[in-house]
Amino acid sequence: MMDLKLAEPALLRDAAFVGGVWVAGAASIAVTNPADGEVVGHVPDLGEAETLLALDAAVPAQAAWARVTGKGRGAVLRRWGELMMDHQEDLARIMTAEQGKPLAEARGEVAYAASFLEWFADEARRITGDVLTPHQTDRRILVRKEPVGIVAAVTPWNFPLAMITRKAGPALAAGCAIIIKPSELTPLSALALAYLGEQAGVPAGVLSVITGQAAPIGNVLTGDKRIAKFTFTGSTGVGKKLAARCMETVKRVSLELGGNAPFIVFDDADLDAAVEGAIASKFRNAGQTCVCANRLIVQSGIYDAFAAALAARVAGLKVGPGLAGPSDQGPLIDARAVEKARAHVADAVARGGRVLTGGAPVAGGGTFFAPTVITGVPADALLCREETFGPVAGLVRFETEEEAIAIANDTDAGLASYLFTRDYERVWRVPEALRYGMVGVNTGLISTEVAPFGGVKESGMGREGSHYGMDDYLNLKMVCLAVAG
DSSP states (O other): OOOOOOSSGGGSOSSEEETTEEEOOSSEEEEEOTTTOOEEEEEEOOOHHHHHHHHHHHHHHHHHHHHSOHHHHHHHHHHHHHHHHHTHHHHHHHHHHHHOOOHHHHHHHHHHHHHHHHHHHHHGGGOOOEEEOOSSTTEEEEEEEEEOOEEEEEOOSSSTTHHHHHHHHHHHHHTOEEEEEOOTTSHHHHHHHHHHHHHHTOOTTTEEEOOSOHHHHHHHHHHOTTEEEEEEESOHHHHHHHHHHHTTTTOEEEEEOOOOEEEEEOTTSOHHHHHHHHHHHHSGGGGOSTTSEEEEEEEHHHHHHHHHHHHHHHHTOOBOOTTSSOOSBOOOSSHHHHHHHHHHHHHHHHTTOEEEEOOSBOSSSSSOBOOEEEESOOTTSHHHHSOOOSSEEEEEEEOSHHHHHHHHHOSSOOSEEEEEOOOHHHHHHHHHHSOSSEEEESOSOOOOTTSOBOOSGGGEESOBSTGGGGGGGEEEEEEEEEOOO
């Protein structure tokens, strides 16, 4: 097994956290480093029985946690976030080892994840109701906000800490308990987070992290009527199936699903800013983000200059194992991701595209794929129709603003979108025309704890982060009082 050289070795857990108890299993799952296949650690392969134990513990724990004041719940969340930052380097090393992203990016994710705990620590004190103007003189109408109940969360491998705290933060702030099923590819980060949550004072049963295969755990989380809310980040196809099962017991559901983000560069854009924005959006985490630029839609007047500048910048990106030294891009998560990137490149080339840089896996082992720029990509190529989830940038040419908007909106996805322009009126006009939940204008980085994150169309429902992120974890209760006199 890898020696991660952790300052706090206890962060590397080999047991799941079930109802406040660390539980080993009869069988285990090996967690491997995608850079070289080396085993990082093992976690229990748990299932239905252990998930039910977590749920049994969550029922009384949630009722007690809901009675804690918002200030008290916030203090626990704040301490949890502080502990994350105290152990930032160790958490980053665990994440890089199991997920592959460069160490600098992993450190950034730790800080990003902790920011949600800090934000929702404050929001816990701001859960306010309302007194409405009554419909009759002898009535008074009150509106209360109450925790929805026990929350189930299924989280992905690409951001193994931030996708948890973005859900656990508002859940705990609202007074809910939460049961988390992390990806079996990156469970070690989740367990380290649970360990720090325990140290921060999260009561037993309020937080559980169950490791194992998806089906037996997911069947409980989507089917048991004691689960009041289900939240999922992952692929659109899987999300639809899980949501359908949740409807059998009419759970509250929030989904953050796949994207197909357009990155529009107009002739009047700042070329350098557009190139740097494309680097930040397209190649962060090796292109394995749901909000990364999937289609680079570039106006004819700036097309050639943008393509040349982007290719030169991309060719200089350093690819390598995140723990071996500074790098700009790590490996893809597994061999299937490499094959998908390869297939998208081949399809684009077959349709007339020209590879300016990259275009193939990197020799020498691991699941590395060279950062790639392809020009002359038609709008019906796989690069434009499917979410690549890899470091492949395909450039589509357009002539008019109307054409760019039509190309951008021609997808069932509606998560993130981007545009670069220096035209003041276009800055207002185009975002209003784009059918997406989020629009970045002259920036390739849009994610922050202070703003709502989420999509429209088949990219999901609900919002995470910001004060809007509390809404999915709270029920509204109307109280109508008859007043004599």
